[in-house]
């Protein structure tokens with residue numbers, strides 16, 4: 117089959133990331149569409165003809181896409197869509213149907229997976245929505261379409277048949293990340309448009325070393341998902357390909373928790389040091405999954421940034437969140453990371469159940485004490501499928517007056533009904549940013565770090581500029 121795989125256009129001029137749990141619109145990064153490139157590899161291996169367009173990277177709008185597609189009419193199209201801008205993203209199915217009414221449109225989104233009936237009826241030109249892991253099911257869908265067979269036996273999808281919406285049962289076996297091929301990077305025309313934090317920080321690629329997270333954080337839509345990771349050799353192989361193809365210098369390992377398997381990370385770091393690939397990389401981790409020895413080897417292997425979702429400086433709130441870390445683990449992680457010279461990003465969530473003036477003070481003290489290089493503070497939202505959302509529904513904190521489009525992303529919590537939202541959290545976020553960026557010690561630490569690590573200048577200043585924009589936004 118002739119399959120078009122498309123990363124959809126930007127939204128109002130801003131870049132869009134549509135990678136699993138991370139669906140966002142921003143002005144500070146353009147990510148390589150790793151998920152779509154892995155799907156391209158799966159289908160190529162089955163002999164299908166792939167046309168790949170990264171409209172987000174190339175800044176092609178829907179008009180330009182239509183003009184391109186008129187000459188390359190596909191049999192079917194596969195895309196990820198961003199639930200926050202679903203009306204924008206799903207215009208693609210309408211455009212394709214106008215060019216070729218027989219073209220089958222297949223879309224998926226992590227956040228939209230629980231709303232197939234609403235989505236398929238709202239968007240009549242979307243034929244198939246994948247509602248589980250797309251890697252586990254995409255080959256069966258395309259093979260079925262190629263054979264003109266019914267989709268009724270394909271689990272994990274919703275589709276239309278004779279204008280009737282059918283939601284098939286879910287599958288229990290999910291492909292492990294080890295079973296997946298590497299992304300088809302050769303389909304990318306040029307790596308020039310991709311960058312992280314600042315357009316100067318490139319050539320850049322987003323890479324998955326694994327996926328899933330077995331932890332149970334109550335606010336997280338990724339909680340309790342099965343973890344599977346690729347071997348150190350396999351990750352190294354991908355990095356070598358990227359180096360050869362695009363001279364990649366910066367990578368973001370997009371795993372939920374990169375250091376979940378300490379032994380594998382040490383093995384990967386040793387290989388990176390031996391190979392001297394000169395790739396600098398960022399990752400996400402947990403405070404209880406790092407130690408000084410591990411951080412030292414990560415630094416030597418090119419790690420230039422770790423984002424920690426610590427979320428609160430109050431042990432009471434961490435316990436309520438089921439975060440399974442202690443404040444002393446969090447302090448150690450941030451201090452050790454700074455000690456070895458890796459910049460830290462501290463992520464905070466304010467307003468969780470039990471938040472009050474005392475717990476906010478504890479978070480202020482935590483920030484003052486740890487002085488992370490970068491901080492991202494936001495307040496709790498009731499994301500679809502989380503334990504927090506379940507509690508919010510049970511306690512009637514949720515507004516009744518919401519459309520299904522809003523329910524896909526987050527349920528609106530009524531300020532009057534949910535006690536922590538009666539605190540001035542927006543002002544608290546401003547206070548936290550001020551604590552950090554107006555603290556002379558934070559600047560001194562930052563300069564020391566830059567002198568030791570000149571390669572950090574671009575990421576750090578790019579990130580600070582980005583935070584400045586966030587403050588303005590808030």
Ligand code: SF4
Nearest residue numbers: 329331333336339372
């Ligand atoms: S560790 Fe991170 S990814 Fe895992 S459940 Fe907690 S917040 Fe989610």
